[in-house]
Amino acid sequence: MRRRLPTLQALQCFEAAARHQSFTRAAQELALTQGAVSRQVAALEDFLGVPLFRRTRHGMVLTPAGADYARQVRQRLDALERDTADVMGRGGVGDSLTLAAVPTFATRWLIPRLPRLAARHPQLQIHLETCTRPFMFTDTGIDAALWAGTPQQVQQWAGTTATHLMDEDVLPVCSPRLLPQRQPVTPQGLVQLPLLQQSTRPEAWRDWFEAQGVQAPRAMAGPRYELFSMQVAAAIAGLGVALMPTLLVQQELSSGALVVACPRPLQARRAYYLVQPQGPERAALTVFKAWLAAVARDAPGAVQVPPGAV
The missing domain is CATH 1.10.10.10 (Winged helix-like DNA-binding domain superfamily/Winged helix DNA-binding domain)
Known part of the structure; x- marks a missing residue:
């Protein structure tokens, strides 16, 4: 027709x-x-x-x-x-995928691992775009999304199916110069320090303090940042304490640019998922999904605090 x-x-x-x-x-x-x-x-x-x-x-x-x-x-x-x-660009050889991803997870976790994918599947090209909120796949040319959210949020993403990759632990981190005597503090002591907020997770600090059994009236106060990478930069600059997924700050903890402000990790309500539209799955996505699931299974434990980080 x-x-x-x-x-x-x-x-x-x-x-x-x-x-x-x-x-x-x-x-x-x-x-x-x-x-x-x-x-x-x-x-x-x-x-x-x-x-x-x-x-x-x-x-x-x-x-x-x-x-x-x-x-x-x-x-x-x-x-x-x-x-x-x-x-x-491909000259008719190989296949490609266009993925949407939460920015900091893409730059700090996914991209450093892509050379391993390229070594196993050299003809598969990965194109990356950023996303911080659910979207309609029918309005885009995106094949799948790497996204962090709660199980309830994933279920509410209309017209999609999701593959669980890994759970997320969060940990308070900051510049060492922000801590008294450069030593970690108790949860109660953390109440007195400036807290950096994640605009997409406005209740994160409140949840953390509640899990510690600590009253924190100003748990939701403080400067807000849309991206975790912005929070990392703000924490390194000494602007406050960031509640960060541990898998996103390993480099800064290893280098000493950030230290653990309070050694009380908390399993967050969120996890990382590969979200894709319902319907037939492209062969390239099947290959990528199998590789990604294997990499996520082999990933280090949720909490990795290098020696000397606290």
């Missing part, structure tokens, strides 16, 4: 015009005349039967339908561009 689709040039002209809110700047970007861009957008509107722009005294603006369509078209064009570059 013939697909009912507008031309690629019409979509490119519309996306550029929507992004710039200007036919003139879209024409400059695409090396076309303003009239050519205008005609392509008009043809697209005729094809859709929907106005995408409306003119005002100050120029032109997207209609609500145009704004929504522009977002969808931009995602599809970006994915098509990535797929094209991928095929060109």
Whole structure:
């Protein structure tokens, strides 16, 4: 059956015009005349039967339908561009996967292990994007996501299945100069120190203090950071104590840039999962998932505190 689709040039002209809110700047970007861009957008509107722009005294603006369509078209064009570059780069040899991952886990745990994957499967290329929250796989070109969350959160991720990789332990860490006499403190002593907060886990410190049986009225107070890597940098700078997954700060603990502020690890409510859309599984994902599960099983125990870190 013939697909009912507008031309690629019409979509490119519309996306550029929507992004710039200007036919003139879209024409400059695409090396076309303003009239050519205008005609392509008009043809697209005729094809859709929907106005995408409306003119005002100050120029032109997207209609609500145009704004929504522009977002969808931009995602599809970006994915098509990535797929094209991928095929060109591989020269038709091998396969690839596009994975979304929580950033710090990707940089500190996954990427250092990818050379082992490359040695076993040299024809498999891994492309990485960042994600911190669930998303709809149908809106992206992403094959799977490496994500940290609670079992309940994973179950609520619509249209997906998840493979458990490893549980997560968290531990208070900080710069050694933040501690009195550079010695670890008790949970009660930690109440007096500035606490760094993770914006995606606002109750993490409260849970930790409750597990220690300590009253901490200001457990949720303190500067907030979206990424664990930001928290690591803030902790090294001496801004406060970070409650970090132990597997993400082994390098800093080994080097002495961070020390354990209180040697009371806690198994967090969260774990790491490989999340994928429901439905048939690509052979490349099957290979990657088997390798990842084996690496996760062989990973060191959740709590690794190097000698001298406390």
